[in-house]
Amino acid sequence: MLLEIAWLTLAAIHFGVPLTYYAYLKSYLDKPWNLKIDDGYAPTVSIVIPTYDEEAFIESRLDNILEQGYPSERLEIIVVDSASSDRTVELARSWGREHPDAKLRILEEPERRGKTSALNTALQHANGEVVVLADADSFWEKNALKEAVKYFAEPKVGAVTCLKMPMQRGEAKRQTLAVESTYRSFYNKVRVAESKIHSTPIFHGELAAFRKRTLLKIGGFKQGIGADDSHAATLIALENYRAIMAPEIIAYELTPRSLKSYIAWKARRAIHLVQSFWLTVKEIRRAPIGFRRILLTEAFLHLVNPWLLLVASLLFIAFIMVSEFLLLKIVALLTLTFALTIKRIRRVLTTWVIDQLVLIYACLKGLRSKEVPWTKIEEVRGPSACNLTC
């Protein structure tokens, strides 16, 4: 009997906590912001593009920023490159010559010390009131910049980020894009709802905007933390500024095509997040009330909950093998089999299980090691405009 109770309880907690949390969040999705939002607000902006070997993307990335139509006298672009071995810097320079009106600066680090180090270098040179991180391999929806900046009219807002839409190179859609799309459409809603309550602890480097003053107050980007964007946003929320994701700010990013690259990509990001939560959850006592519940739940979902699934699954297997409750076994197996025949459930469960396994791996790996400069997942490289599928 103990075995039955154990796996059922663990499974109930594992699925119950997120489901309860999401039901709670859902009621906030359509609530108003209660913030001062001003479409005409146009502070000075510094866009920071960190690059390491981004020759495939740098020109289209710069074009995409100009196409945003932000007043050029209030916009500067800083490319901060960490000794790329390809033509990134050369291409950025020639782009600058072709666009003399754009205020482009190129900072070159003598050696690669990682993304956070590069971002801090750029921060020292940024003159804008708002600093916006823009990963080189992402694309912004038209007006994304203006949509993000308008929230800074509210003095309580310290940081603003985008929704992410996955896309893929090549004509045929792959399973990895379907999995990533399921994942994103769900979490985009979660992050927006968290933002309506107070703040979201998860930010996206594809478009992560910070009020420079607030960013300096928390000491810039923490060295050795791979999730530079999420970590800074969480520290800003801990200072009781709002760190929000708003639905009209959209960025696109390429998803690796093969399952192997996709998992490797997710694993690296998960390691970075796990490391960040491990540090920030220790500060929970100073979290403002509205943010405390969010940080605690997200830290639980990232650091603890995946393990419950692992243990519950092992106990479930033991139960199927040794339990005397034949009827219960048949009911459990039939329910599982039936659920898996429904495509939608199968897709959500696959996405969920992949995510949980990746987080377990990330906990094992990330809590022991320090962030080091990472190798790009090569599959997302190549000319940017060809055959993109959303």
Ligand code: GDP
């Ligand atoms: P992913 O989106 O999580 O796969 O991470 P990416 O490999 O795309 O890196 C995000 C951004 O940071 C890209 O613009 C990279 O070029 C940039 N980047 C990564 N490592 C470094 C680094 O060591 N120095 C600099 N300056 N930029 C980096």
Ligand code: MN
């Ligand atoms: Mn990327």
